Amino acid sequence: METPATLTTRPENPKTQTSYVRIRLATQSDVPHIHKLIHQMAVFEGLTHLFATTESSLSSTLFKSPPFTALTVFILEVSLSPFPPTQPDPTLSQFTPVETRVILNSPIVDEDYETFRVVGEECLDAVVAGHVFFFPNYPSFLSKPGFYVEDLFVREPYRRRGFGKMLLSAVAEQAVKMGFARVDWMVLGWNVNAIKFYEEMGAEVLEGWRPCRLGGDALQAYANK
Amino acid sequence: METPATLTTRPENPKTQTSYVRIRLATQSDVPHIHKLIHQMAVFEGLTHLFATTESSLSSTLFKSPPFTALTVFILEVSLSPFPPTQPDPTLSQFTPVETRVILNSPIVDEDYETFRVVGEECLDAVVAGHVFFFPNYPSFLSKPGFYVEDLFVREPYRRRGFGKMLLSAVAEQAVKMGFARVDWMVLGWNVNAIKFYEEMGAEVLEGWRPCRLGGDALQAYANK
Numbered sequence: 001m002e003t004p005a006t007l008t009t010r011p012e013n014p015k016t017q018t019s020y021v022r023i024r025l026a027t028q029s030d031v032p033h034i035h036k037l038i039h040q041m042a043v044f045e046g047l048t049h050l051f052a053t054t055e056s057s058l059s060s061t062l063f064k065s066p067p068f069t070a071l072t073v074f075i076l077e078v079s080l081s082p083f084p085p086t087q088p089d090p091t092l093s094q095f096t097p098v099e100t101r102v103i104l105n106s107p108i109v110d111e112d113y114e115t116f117r118v119v120g121e122e123c124l125d126a127v128v129a130g131h132v133f134f135f136p137n138y139p140s141f142l143s144k145p146g147f148y149v150e151d152l153f154v155r156e157p158y159r160r161r162g163f164g165k166m167l168l169s170a171v172a173e174q175a176v177k178m179g180f181a182r183v184d185w186m187v188l189g190w191n192v193n194a195i196k197f198y199e200e201m202g203a204e205v206l207e208g209w210r211p212c213r214l215g216g217d218a219l220q221a222y223a224n225k
Numbered sequence: 226m227e228t229p230a231t232l233t234t235r236p237e238n239p240k241t242q243t244s245y246v247r248i249r250l251a252t253q254s255d256v257p258h259i260h261k262l263i264h265q266m267a268v269f270e271g272l273t274h275l276f277a278t279t280e281s282s283l284s285s286t287l288f289k290s291p292p293f294t295a296l297t298v299f300i301l302e303v304s305l306s307p308f309p310p311t312q313p314d315p316t317l318s319q320f321t322p323v324e325t326r327v328i329l330n331s332p333i334v335d336e337d338y339e340t341f342r343v344v345g346e347e348c349l350d351a352v353v354a355g356h357v358f359f360f361p362n363y364p365s366f367l368s369k370p371g372f373y374v375e376d377l378f379v380r381e382p383y384r385r386r387g388f389g390k391m392l393l394s395a396v397a398e399q400a401v402k403m404g405f406a407r408v409d410w411m412v413l414g415w416n417v418n419a420i421k422f423y424e425e426m427g428a429e430v431l432e433g434w435r436p437c438r439l440g441g442d443a444l445q446a447y448a449n450k
Contacts, residue, residue, distance in 0.1 A: 202443030218427030
């Protein structure tokens with residue numbers, strides 16, 4: 001199924017590369033890729049000392065509730081050939097995968113191609129390029145649900161191509177479709193590129209708040225108090 | 226049902242006041258009080274320009290899912306007489322209301338007593354003194370659920386009595402009981418009393434993060450993109 005080029009309409013030339021992009025709901029078979037994506041994000045953020053996720057802990061906690069009612073993961077795939085037609089899933093009438101054709105102004109060199117290749121699909125050259133991890137929240141001043149984006153990640157070779165914006169836009173579009181009030185997330189203050197990117201998308205980036213966490217032994221101390 | 230004094234065992238004297246405290250799950254009949262509590266919190270935070278909650282919007286969004294699977298509200302009640310025995314709710318086996326007797330070292334003068342009085346209970350002098358509003362989140366570096374505390378509020382006459390700690394402890398205890406990894410929340414950086422209070426409870430108060438929000442017209446712009 002050919003989809004229209006939405007990022008650019010320039011005619012193809014040797015320096016460009018036509019790619020097909022799809023954003024779809026993750027399934028259990030994506031767990032090994034999701035695990036590696038979250039780890040790469042921890043490396044990027046310099047927070048590997050906090051990384052304790054395993055494929056097994058992901059498998060046992062993801063996909064336990066219908067999408068959008070709890071934890072939800074979108075996967076971003078990139079392919080040099082069109083994606084096969086998506087079979088409509090009657091249980092997921094709230095969501096249609098986002099598919100688009102993009103003309104990239106330079107080819108992507110992906111050294112982790114084999115690691116992130118999508119196996120078992122008709123579209124054999126597709127690769128997982130990023131993900132967004134989100135769940136409902138509830139801003140009490142609005143008393144309407146929203147989405148909280150826990151992770152938004154695009155692998156290094158795929159950055160600065162508009163893919164991060166596509167992922168976050170897919171969450172925003174879903175929020176609007178469901179009548180949700182807001183999309184919230186957090187950014188590290190030193191990540192000025194990300195802050196600029198979010199502000200250009202229309203987000204407010206607030207100051208003056210500090211996250212608080214009670215975990216590990218400090219949390220266990222509250223058992224049966 | 227008399228419960229043991231856990232905050233102090235000093236003998237009663239004319240300057241002290243014995244009170245009974247209960248933390249229970251909110252129900253639909255608490256909505257008018259919850260609405261007023263969230264508004265008082267907005268006033269305290271200097272954020273009334275962001276307050277858009279109505280009793281109707283609360284009624285139509287709260288109590289739609291079993292407690293702890295989505296948005297959950299605990300109500301803190303204070304009474305001069307013991308609470309009647311709680312009827313066990315077989316659908317809520319995961320949670321037992323917290324009840325305790327406390328000896329306050331000065332009586333509470335509550336000018337909003339009539340507004341926050343609990344109507345329709347056998348315990349006719351009980352008053353709603355605070356609330357905590359929370360829902361599951363999912364720290365992806367741990368791949369285990371946690372709780373995110375959206376609001377923690379104690380009305381002014383009831384502060385500096387240990388009630389805020391009781392509310393947050395009830396959430397922490399519930400998190401441990403359910404095998405959750407963490408309790409997260411946000412604090413305003415200027416609220417040094419709150420930061421000190423959280424750190425004393427064992428929480429980490431992080432620096433360097435900024436909350437991002439996409440809402441209102443900026444969010445609507447993503448509809449059907």
